[in-house]
Amino acid sequence: MDRRQILVTSALPYVNAGIHLGYMVEALQTDFWLRFQRLRGHEVRYFCGDDTHGTATMLRAQREGREPEALLDEMKAAHIADLNAFDVVHDNFSSTHTPANEALVGEFWSALREQGCVAERDVTQFFDPEAGIFLADRFIIGGCPKCESPDQYGDSCANCGATYEPTELIDPKSAISGAPPEERSHRHLFVELEPFHEFLDEWTQAPGRMPPETANWLKGTFLADALRDWDISRPAPYFGIEIPDAPGNYFYVWLDAPIGYIAATKEWCDETGESLDRWWRNPDCEIHHFIGKDIAYFHTLFWPAMLKTAGFQLPKTVHVHGFLTVNGEKMSKRTGTAVLARTYLDHLSPEFLRYYYASKLSAKVDDIDMNLDEFVAKVNSDLVGKVVNLASRTARFVKGEGLPAYPNAKDDGLFAAGAALSDEIAEAYEARDSNKAMRLIMALADRANEFVEARAPWTLKKDESKQEELREVCAIALNLFRQITVYLAPVLPRFAEESSRLLGLEGETRWEDASSPVEGGEVAKFKHLMERVDPEKVQAMLDASRAGWEASEAEAAAATGSTDEAFDGEPLEAEITIDDFVKVDLRVVEIVEAKSVPKANKLLELTLSLGGGETRTVFAGIKKAYKPEDLVGRMTVMVANLAPRKMKFGLSEGMVLAAGPGDSDIYILSPDSGAKPGQRIR
RNA sequence: GGUGGUGUAGCUCAGCUGGUUAGAGCGACGGCUUCAUAAGCCGUAGGUCGGCGGUUCAAGUCCGCCCACCACUACCA
Numbered sequence: 001m002d003r004r005q006i007l008v009t010s011a012l013p014y015v016n017a018g019i020h021l022g023y024m025v026e027a028l029q030t031d032f033w034l035r036f037q038r039l040r041g042h043e044v045r046y047f048c049g050d051d052t053h054g055t056a057t058m059l060r061a062q063r064e065g066r067e068p069e070a071l072l073d074e075m076k077a078a079h080i081a082d083l084n085a086f087d088v089v090h091d092n093f094s095s096t097h098t099p100a101n102e103a104l105v106g107e108f109w110s111a112l113r114e115q116g117c118v119a120e121r122d123v124t125q126f127f128d129p130e131a132g133i134f135l136a137d138r139f140i141i142g143g144c145p146k147c148e149s150p151d152q153y154g155d156s157c158a159n160c161g162a163t164y165e166p167t168e169l170i171d172p173k174s175a176i177s178g179a180p181p182e183e184r185s186h187r188h189l190f191v192e193l194e195p196f197h198e199f200l201d202e203w204t205q206a207p208g209r210m211p212p213e214t215a216n217w218l219k220g221t222f223l224a225d226a227l228r229d230w231d232i233s234r235p236a237p238y239f240g241i242e243i244p245d246a247p248g249n250y251f252y253v254w255l256d257a258p259i260g261y262i263a264a265t266k267e268w269c270d271e272t273g274e275s276l277d278r279w280w281r282n283p284d285c286e287i288h289h290f291i292g293k294d295i296a297y298f299h300t301l302f303w304p305a306m307l308k309t310a311g312f313q314l315p316k317t318v319h320v321h322g323f324l325t326v327n328g329e330k331m332s333k334r335t336g337t338a339v340l341a342r343t344y345l346d347h348l349s350p351e352f353l354r355y356y357y358a359s360k361l362s363a364k365v366d367d368i369d370m371n372l373d374e375f376v377a378k379v380n381s382d383l384v385g386k387v388v389n390l391a392s393r394t395a396r397f398v399k400g401e402g403l404p405a406y407p408n409a410k411d412d413g414l415f416a417a418g419a420a421l422s423d424e425i426a427e428a429y430e431a432r433d434s435n436k437a438m439r440l441i442m443a444l445a446d447r448a449n450e451f452v453e454a455r456a457p458w459t460l461k462k463d464e465s466k467q468e469e470l471r472e473v474c475a476i477a478l479n480l481f482r483q484i485t486v487y488l489a490p491v492l493p494r495f496a497e498e499s500s501r502l503l504g505l506e507g508e509t510r511w512e513d514a515s516s517p518v519e520g521g522e523v524a525k526f527k528h529l530m531e532r533v534d535p536e537k538v539q540a541m542l543d544a545s546r547a548g549w550e551a552s553e554a555e556a557a558a559a560t561g562s563t564d565e566a567f568d569g570e571p572l573e574a575e576i577t578i579d580d581f582v583k584v585d586l587r588v589v590e591i592v593e594a595k596s597v598p599k600a601n602k603l604l605e606l607t608l609s610l611g612g613g614e615t616r617t618v619f620a621g622i623k624k625a626y627k628p629e630d631l632v633g634r635m636t637v638m639v640a641n642l643a644p645r646k647m648k649f650g651l652s653e654g655m656v657l658a659a660g661p662g663d664s665d666i667y668i669l670s671p672d673s674g675a676k677p678g679q680r681i682r
Numbered sequence: 683g684g685u686g687g688u689g690u691a692g693c694u695c696a697g698c699u700g701g702u703u704a705g706a707g708c709g710a711c712g713g714c715u716u717c718a719u720a721a722g723c724c725g726u727a728g729g730u731c732g733g734c735g736g737u738u739c740a741a742g743u744c745c746g747c748c749c750a751c752c753a754c755u756a757c758c759a
Contacts, residue, residue, distance in 0.1 A: 213686070213687075213753095213754095217686070217755095221755075228758095228759085230759085297759080298759090323753090359694090360694090364687090365687095366752085367753070373693090374694070374708085377709080378694085378707090381707085381708065381721095382707085384719065385719090388718095389719075389721050390718090392718050392721080393721075396718080439706080439707080443707085446707085449722060452717085452722075453715085453724090457717065458716080458718090459717090461717080531719080
C-alpha cells in the first residue's frame with residue numbers, strides 16, 4: 001500500500017459558544033477517520049481553529065466591556081482543552097483572527113480581483129442610527145406583515161411561517177438599540193460565481209467527492225439555476241478582516257473562515273519548517289473536510305471556486321454528517337439535553353461517547369439520535385460485557401507469565417477469521433461507516449467469548465495436568481482480545497494502549513497488528529480497563545447541564561445590571577393607561593385537548609376550556625417546544641377577546657400567552673395552583 | 683407546497699446486482715455456568731419485511747399508487 005499524504009479538517013467551531021455534544025459528533029467522526037489513517041501508516045495532519053469574526057462576536061465583546069481578542073483567547077483555550085479531553089488532538093488548532101489568515105485572505109482576494117470575479121453594487125439595508133451599524137435581517141424585529149403577530153425577526157415569522165423582506169415589517173425596530181432602523185444604501189462587493197458553474201457541476205458530481213445526498217441536493221437546487229453573486233463585504237463596524245482595497249469594508253465571515261484551514265496549516269508549517277505548498281498546492285496531498293450538513297454549500301460551491309481561483313489544491317472529499325438529537329428531540333437547554341462537552345466530562349468518560357458515536361455514525365448525512373438509555377446499554381454490554389470481560393476473565397490465569405507461541409491449530413480458526421476481516425473493517429472505517437465497523441468487531445468479541453466458555457479455563461486451572469492447555473487457551477483468548485482492541489484503536493485509543501500494557505507489549509499499535517498474534521509479552525496484573533456507565537451519572541449530567549444553562553442566563557442578566565439579553569433585544573412598548581390594559585381580556589383556561597396540526601411545522605391546535613362548557617379553539621405556534629400530550633390538563637392564560645383569525649388550518653379564536661424567541665425556545669404561562677378556568681386576569 | 687430520504691422482530695439496525703423455511707445485537711422469557719466489573723454460554727418466544735396493485739417461474743429486494751415519519755427547502759444564503 002502506498003503511503004498517502006492526508007490533510008484533515010473539522011469545521012471551525014464558532015468562538016462564541018462552548019463545545020457541545022453536537023460538535024463532538026463532528027470532532028469524533030473526524031478523529032476516528034484520521035486515527036484509522038494513522039494506524040494504517042499514512043502521513044496525516046489535522047487542522048482546525050476557532051471561527052471568530054462577525055457581528056455577534058463584536059456585540060458580545062462590547063457587552064462584556066473588553067477587547068474581542070481577550071474573548072478569543074479565553075474561548076480558544078477552553079475549546080482546545082475540551083477537545084483534547086476527548087482525545088481529539090490537532091496538529092494546530094488556530095483561529096481565523098491571526099496574521100497568517102489575514103495574509104492568506106489578502107492573497108485570495110488579489111486572485112479574485114485579478115481574475116475579474118468581483119462585482120460591486122449598492123445594497124439597501126436597514127441601519128441602526130443609534131448603534132451606528134447595519135443590521136442583518138435577524139437583528140430587526142417588527143410585526144409580521146401577514147399575521148400581524150408582533151416581534152418577529154426580519155426574515156420570517158415564527159408564528160405563521162411567512163417569509164418576507166425586513167422592509168415589510170410593521171413598525172420595525174433594531175434588536176440592538178431598539179431604535180427604528182433607517183434604510184441606507186451602501187456599496188457591497190460580490191464574488192461572481194456563475195463563471196464557475198460548469199466547473200462546479202463537474203467537481204461536485206465527481207464520484208466520492210461528497211455523499212450522494214449532498215451532491216444531488218446541490219444539483220437540484222443551486223446548480224439547477226444560474227449561480228448568484230455572493231455578497232462578501234460588510235460595512236464597518238464589523239469584527240473581521242478589512243478589505244485591502246475597499247477601506248471601511250470588511251470581509252464577510254464566511255469568506256475568511258475556510259481560509260482559516262490553510263492559515264492553521266501555515267502556522268504549523270512555519271513552526272515545523274514544513275512547506276505549505278506540499279500540503280495545499282500538491283496534487284498528491286489529499287485534503288479531507290469534515291463538516292455538518294448545514295454548511296455544506298459553503299464548502300462545496302464557494303470554497304472550491306475560491307481555491308481554484310487562488311491556485312490551491314481542491315479537497316478530495318467533503319465528508320458531511322447530520323445533526324445530533326438527544327432522546328429523539330432537538331437538543332434543548334431547558335431539559336438539559338444541550339450538553340456541553342465540559343459538562344459531559346464532569347460526569348462520564350470520553351471513551352463512552354467515542355464508542356457510542358462510532359456505533360451510531362455512518363457515511364450517510366442522516367441525523368443521529370443519542371438515546372441515553374441506549375447509550376448506557378450499548379457501552380455496558382458491548383465494551384464492558386463483551387470486550388473488556390474477555391481479558392478480565394482470562395488474564396488473571398496467566399498473570400506474570402509470558403505469552404507462549406500462538407497455538408494456531410487450537411483456536412478453531414478464530415484468529416485467522418478475525419484477521420480475514422481486516423479489509424472489510426478497514427473499508428468501513430475508510431468510508432466513515434464506523435457503525436458497520438463496530439458491528440463487525442463486536443461479532444468477533446461474541447465468538448471469542450463463546451470460545452472461552454467452551455474451553456473453560458477456570459476448570460483447567462484446577463487440573464495439574466492441564467496447565468499447558470490453560471496457558472494456550474488464555475493465549476488464544478488474549479490474542480483475540482488484542483485483535484479486537486487493535487481494530488477498535490481508532491475509536492478507543494486509550495483503551496488500546498492500556499490493553500497493550502496489560503499484555504506487556506511495547507511500541508506503537510499498527511493496523512497490521514490485528515493480523516499477527518503476539519508472543520512473549522509478560523501479562524500484567526489485571527486492573528479495570530473501563531468502568532461501566534452508571535445511569536445515575538447520566539441523569540446527574542443532565543441535571544447539571546440544565547442548571548448550568550439556567551445559571552449562565554442568570555449571570556448574563558446580572559452582568560448587564562437590571563436588564564438581560566432578552567430585555568436588551570426588545571425594548572419596552574410605549575406607555576399605556578389602565579384603560580388600554582383592560583381592553584385585553586386575559587383568562588385562565590384549561591387545555592382540554594391538544595393536537596398537532598399535521599401540515600404545519602409550528603402549530604398545535606388547542607381546545608381551551610373557559611369553564612361552564614365554554615371552549616375556544618386556538619392555533620398556537622408552540623409545536624417545537626411542547627408535545628400535545630404534555631399540555632392536556634394544564635392551566636394557562638389566553639387572550640380571550642382577540643378577534644378570531646382565519647388560518648389555513650381553521651379559525652383561531654384567541655391566543656395563548658408565551659415568552660421566548662421562538663422555535664423550541666418558547667415558554668407558556670401557568671397560573672399558580674388554585675386558579676380556575678374562566679377567571680379573569682387583572 | 684417542492685425536493686430528498688426512511689418505513690424489516692419491543693429497541694437499534696443488517697439484508698449486495700430479485701432465488702431455498704427473513705437475519706444480528708440489545709431487551710424479554712426459560713435453563714446452564716459461576717473464571718470475570720451481577721460479566722458469560724445455550725435455548726425459546728416475537729415479524730402479513732408500512733398498505734394496495736403490478737412485472738416475474740420467483741419480490742423485503744424492481745415498477746406504480748397510497749399512508750406515515752424525518753430532513754432540507756419555500757424564491758433564501
